[in-house]
Amino acid sequence: MNIFKKFNIADWFSFYRIVVSPLLVIFIWFDLRLYFTWFLLISFCTDMIDGYLARKLNLISPRGSQLDSVGDQITLVVGIIGIYRFEAEFVKANLVLILIVFMPYFIQMVYAYLKYGRATSFHTYLAKLSAILQGIFVISSLFFSPSYALFYAVIVFSLVETFEEITLIYMYDNWASDVKGIYWALRDKRRQNNSNQNNK
Numbered sequence: 001m002n003i004f005k006k007f008n009i010a011d012w013f014s015f016y017r018i019v020v021s022p023l024l025v026i027f028i029w030f031d032l033r034l035y036f037t038w039f040l041l042i043s044f045c046t047d048m049i050d051g052y053l054a055r056k057l058n059l060i061s062p063r064g065s066q067l068d069s070v071g072d073q074i075t076l077v078v079g080i081i082g083i084y085r086f087e088a089e090f091v092k093a094n095l096v097l098i099l100i101v102f103m104p105y106f107i108q109m110v111y112a113y114l115k116y117g118r119a120t121s122f123h124t125y126l127a128k129l130s131a132i133l134q135g136i137f138v139i140s141s142l143f144f145s146p147s148y149a150l151f152y153a154v155i156v157f158s159l160v161e162t163f164e165e166i167t168l169i170y171m172y173d174n175w176a177s178d179v180k181g182i183y184w185a186l187r188d189k190r191r192q193n194n195s196n197q198n199n200k
Contacts, residue, residue, distance in 0.1 A: 014071040066118065072131065101159060111169050116175040178189055
């Protein structure tokens with residue numbers, strides 16, 4: 001029980017996304033599309049809330065960043081499973097584009113685990129924008145039907161964001177959280193200090 005005392009309020013919102021994921025899978029299994037959509041919407045909302053609380057209450061920490069990233073990844077995977085289950089024809093018709101997006105993402109995940117032993121938690125502006133677009137696309141697709149305009153926007157921003165993540169992994173020798181983007185990484189003292197130490 002002592003481990004739970006270490007969680008702050010922002011962490012609990014991130015933790016919610018992890019805990020509720022099995023319930024979302026159950027909704028998929030029993031073809032409960034509406035329940036799945038509403039609970040997935042709540043999960044997406046907690047993603048916005050935990051980041052806001054962490055910044056507002058000065059609760060930003062490596063543990064919180066990592067927990068947030070894990071919650072995001074699990075929610076994304078469950079959301080994709082839901083889209084495949086409830087909009088199978090759309091997924092099959094656009095499978096090539098979807099695979100084009102996921103291959104760089106898979107490469108980025110492998111690269112991060114090989115270099116840091118865990119997933120990245122850069123939380124760049126592009127990552128946040130990409131997550132918002134993905135959430136809007138998934139939820140609107142489940143409530144109504146897939147929009148190709150949104151789908152193409154998700155494809156473009158997801159690819160750009162993934163390549164930025166790969167670049168940041170290359171730039172940072174050690175795991176780092178809350179890097180806003182490549183421009184900010186170039187000015188980041190954490191990266192500069194690591195570079196100076198490596199040059200000695």
